[in-house]
Structure formats: structure tokens, C-alpha cells
Amino acid sequence: MKMIFKPLAIGFACASMLLGGCQDKEDEKETIPQNEYEPTFTKVTGYVFKPAIVPASDENVNKLNKPQGFTVNKFAEGGGKFRMLAVSSTGVVYATDREAGTLTMFRDINADGKADERQVVATRQNMHGITIYNNTMYMVTAREVLSAAINSNGTLGGLQILMTDLPDAGQHNNRTIAFGPDGLMYISIGSTCNACEESNKENATLVRANPDGTNRKIFAKGLRNMIGFGWHPQTKELWGMDHGIDWLGDEDQKEELNKIAQGADYGWPYIYGEGKFYPQLAPPGDTTYQQYLAKTTLPLLTYEAHSAPLGMIFYTGSTFPPEYQNDAFVAMRGSWNRKQPSGYKIVRLHFENGQPTQFQDFVGSFLVNDNKGQFARITGITVHTDGSLLVADDSNGVIYRIAYSGQ
Template sequence: MKTWTKLILLLVGFTGLVLSCSDDDNFWDAMIPETDKDPTTTQINGYVFKPALVPATDENVQQLKVPAGFKVNKFADNLGKPRMMTVSSNGNVYFTDREAGVVMLLQDTNSDGVAENKQAVANIKQVHGLAIRGTQMYLVAVRELYRADINANGTLGSPELLMDDLPDGGQHPNRTIAFGPDDKLYITVGSTCNSCPEPNKENATILQANPDGSGRKIFAKGLRNTIGFGWHPQTGVLWGMDHGIDWLGDNDQKEEVNQIKQGADYGWPYIYGEGKYNPGDRPEGDTTYQQYLQKTTLPTLTYQAHAAPLGMVFYTATKFPAEYQNDAFVAMRGSWNRSSPVGYSVVRLHFENGEPVRFDDFLTGFLVNSNKAHFARPVGVAVHSDGSLLVSDDTNGVIYRVNYQP
């Protein structure tokens, strides 16, 4: 009888240990060995849930939620699949449609908040990111970088090829580009896979080059897929939003806000989040997880896993209330790899003393029918010359305009 009592007490004690440690990352990390001498085992619940697509009707648009004093309208629709955007100083709006391989120009000629003119200004296979430098437009596809003159009427001259040997796209072909305060060109290059060692060292990086395409080098690495990035207007520090690894469960891997530093390694695919070990990939050679963790730069802030951050832009115009100055807007495209959807929104990333401190919802309501359907997946964000915020959706072919009208 005493033996059975001891066994029951031991069983209860072990169960209590498991329950008390089920949320303790250190406990579960101990189940992942540092070398190949011991087996790795873990169990993860994976989900696929893709909300149905419904039209962007006037009724749906009218129920979108923004902070008090803000209004939302369609800046343009029937656009195909608009992705990334940029706006010239005179209000010309350019966007890419990667699937169609086209760059489009939109013009609001009467300043009523709706584009009247639409025309194609370039045809480049799989074009995605774009940036304006002076009187020239830079455009990037999967492996190619181009430069074109901007004509007085907003059209583009013939694109000049500057690079044709960027890494293959694989799972993440969505290159984005921007010029930094140093007048260097920065190019994001995502990973070819969800989680794997990359044979090409330029994958899962941000590259830096001169405006003519020369001098290309890896600026930072270990970034699975950083699409949205930019420099804080006051500090000049580079910040980026990185996509987390899929198939680690509903709440892992969280999306990361990283301060992008030259020469830094952000851990992918071995280290993720707040220093967690990825059980699917072990560092190569004799390097242990712990050693790799020591050289990994961890995120400054995180966001709900699988929300899928895409475009990011700092707000420096004067139309919005003063407290929005120097904060960032991020398009959260929305999840597919969790049991209930998250994202499908635009969020405001607050900065205090040059540091990101929290996220707030800014534009929500694209999920409808009790979260079983959606009518937009935000992709690009851009600040118009009139101070409004533009948001692109490549599912229903709409660019939305958010304006402050107290």
C-alpha cells in the first residue's frame, strides 16, 4: 500500500511539474539537445485557415474602423493586384503589380482624394519594390534591379538594368528597396524556404549597394523575410519587420521588430523570437545552439505570430495629429498558418525617444462574417504628398486612402 501511495505521489508531482513548466521556455528548450549526439523531439499543432474572399463593397468599406477623426475611402479600384507603392513630391502615386509585371501610375488631378488617371509606365517581369531618388525611379524584381528616369508628366523612361544576379527568390521573391540617409541603396532578400540553411549567403539578408548598383555587400543577415523597413526620421536608425517561421504553432514564431545594424546576425533559421531554439534546424558544424544564441541580435519588440508584416512607412507629414509624427505604419497582410486569423489590418508602431514601444490598431475591419471572410489583405503603405495614408490590397485590387478630417 505504501508503494502505491509513493507511485501516486510521484505521478502527481511529475504532472504538476509538467503543468507548471508548460509555459516555461527554459524547460522545453532543455528537450532540444545542443549536438547530434542526442535525439531531438517535439510536437507542434499546425493549422491552415484561410478566410474566404468577398467583394470590397461600399457596405464593407463603410464599416472599416479607424481612430476618431479619420476617414477611409477608395483612392482607386479595379487595379489588378497592387503591391508596393511610392509617391512623388508632386503627388504621383506609383504601384507595382508583381503578377502582371507592371508598374502603374495613378494621378488625383483635382485633389478630391480619388485617382482619376491610371496608366502603365513600365513592364518588368515580377517587379515588386520601388523607390524614388531625385528624378529617377529604382525598381527591383526577383533577380534584377533597374533604374529609370521620371519624365515631367510622371511617366518613366526606358529602364536601365543595374543588376541581374540577385539570389533566387524561392518561397520569398518579394524584394523591396529604399535609399538610406547615407544615400546607399538597401535591398531586402528573403529566404528561399520556411526554415533551412541557405547555400547562397545573400539569401535571408538585407544588402547594401551604391546607387549605380556597384559595391554590393551583405549589410545584415539571419532575417527570414524583412519586407517593410525604414529609417527613423529623428535618429536615422534603421528598423525592419521580419516574418516569423511557420509551422511552430499558433503563437510562434512571433513577428519581429529589429534594429538593423551593419554586420549583425538575427538568428534565422536557428534562433528565433526572444532567443528560442528552432527544433527543425541545428547550427552547422560544431556550433551549438547556445553559441549561436550568443552571437544573435534579438528583436526589440514582437507582434502576434503569423500576422505577416509587409509594407512599413514612417509618418513625417503634418496632416495627422502631432502625436503621429515619427511613428510607423505597418501593413499586416494576415495569417493563414494558425487556427484563427490575425492581421488583415494596418497597425501603428509607436516610438518613444527613438525606440519602438508598442503597437496599436489603426485600420481594421477587413475581416468580416465572424472572421470567416475578408475583403482585403493589406500589402503596401505610403504617405501621400497631401498627408494621407495609402494602403494597397492585392486581393480585390483596391488602394485605400486614410485621411484625417476632425
């Protein structure tokens, strides 16, 4: 079994040109300057730890922790690195494979909770985010947005190009797409880097456009890589999970749950977490960290650092117990940038009176062998028409089905 475990000690200690030199004494107190003419000092220790891939055997699947009355089975398997999921009104399941550039259709013909048929229905380089709106499939790649009519047998009509000019992807090419209660198209565009000043103002944002791709504008900014987002079924408020900055230590940056409001700035790259200052990059011009913090919208909740939230879906099915209705589920793909792994599980985001109150473990983890191995890095998540949850995996190429039996 191959395992990567590398400790990397990283120190950030930079003085201004006026002061000269760099501070590197471990016993000095961390300092964050008011401006670029004052010294910055902080110390960070980082790790690389990637659990080895092991088979998604029935034995491993059966060991998954889950609430009483729930079952987990393989809806589909047999190759691919599945990312985002969507389900049509007739129960046809679709999954993207970014690496292969494909969109695959799955059908459970005999309704036994397992796919009987699979077929590639579209091909496009870097195919990632998908959503269905008015019986039309919308797809987003690193630079393009496309649409296609859904035929009666689940296949797609010809691809129509709606956009070709999304900004360069860089480090985060995981574009996702959804339609809001307002009937408009929302596209999440990640940053090109871990933490930097972007040259394209659309990077690290959520943009909004008409269904035909016209009138694209920035809706919210300062979002490093918000892959999973959605609207609460009752309040219609928009919520999203943003990925934290890497190389800030095991416990930073925590993953953020944000209420996404039009025109809001969520701080990246200068402000992170519950209002902390990023030590390597000062706000532009004469703006101080404190001034930037004052105009930053902070998260409502945070989750364990480096867990890597991918898909997020609000539960509106009819088969889970009533207390799960209108809660959200988040697929935590799992860490690589901390000593002890985090994520590798599905978590429930509980809401009360339309507001989030806490994260709870739901299904997982997909770690085995004393956390040295993993059999799934879960990505997309959606609600099937039968009320079950479907969760994709881009490690062993499995789509899992989580159902409630009541027993």
C-alpha cells in the same frame, strides 16, 4: 462562400544516429540538444485557415475600425493585385503588381482623394519593390534592379538595368528597395524556404550597394523575409519587420521588429523570436544553439504570429495629429497558418524618444463574416504629399486612402 480550414498535427521527434529511434511520447518534456548527437523532441500542431475573398463593398469599407477623426476611402480600384507603393514629389502615385509584372501610375488631378487617371508605365516580370530617389524610380524584381528617370508628366524614361544577379528567390521573391540617409541603396532579399541552410549567402539578408548598383555587400543577415523597413526620421536608425517561421503552431513564430545594424545576425533559421531554438535544424558544425544565441541580435518588439507584415513607413506628413509624427505604420497582410486569423489590419508602431514602445491597432480589420471572409490583404503603404496614408491591397485590387479630417 469557400473557406479552407485544415488542422495539421505535426510532430518533430528525431534522435541521433548513436541513440537510434525517435521519441514520440506526448508526456515527455521538450528537449533541445547541445549538439546533433543528442535527441530532439518537441510537438507542434498547425492549421491552415484562409478566409474567403469577399467584395470590397462600400458597406465593408465603412465598417473598418479607425481612430476618431480619420476617414477611409478608395483612392483607386478596378483590377490588379497591387503590392508596393511610392509617391513622387508632385503627388503622382505608383503601384506594382507582382503577378502582372507592371508598374502603374495614378494621378488625382482634381485633388478629391480619388485617382482620375491610371496608366501602366513599366513592365517587368516579378516587378515588386519600388522607391524614388533624386527624381529617379528604382525597381526591383526577383533577380534584377532597374532604374528610370521620372518625366514631368509622371511617366518613366527608358529602363536602365543596374543588377541582374540577385540570388534565386524560391519561396520569397518579394524584394524591396529603399535609399538610406547615407545615400546608398538597400535591398531586402528573403529566404528561399521556410527554414533551411541557404546555399547562397545573400539569401535571408539585407544588402547595400551604391546607387548605380556597384559594390553590393551584405549589410545584415539572419532575416527570413524582411519586406518592410525604414529609417526613423529623427535618429536615422534602421528598423525592419521580419516574417516569422511557419509551422511552429498558432502562437509561434511571432513577427519581429528589429533594429537593423551593420554586421548583425538576427538568428534565422536557428534562433527565432525572443531567443527560442528552431527544433528541426541545428547550427552548423560544432556550434551549439546556445553559442548561436549568444551572437544573435534579438527583436525589440514582437507582434502576433503569422500576421505577415508587408509595407512599413514612418509618418512624416503634416496632416495627422502631432502625436503620430515619426511613428511608423505597418500593413499586416494577414495569416493563413493559424486557427484564428491574425493581421488583416494596419497597425501603428509608436516611438518615444526615438525608440519603439508598442504596437497599436490603427485601421482594420479587413475581416468580415465572423472572420470567415476578407475583403483586403493589405501590402504596400506610403505617405502621400497631402499627408494621407495610401495602402495597397492584392486581394481585390484597391488602393485605400486614410486621411484625418479632425472631426
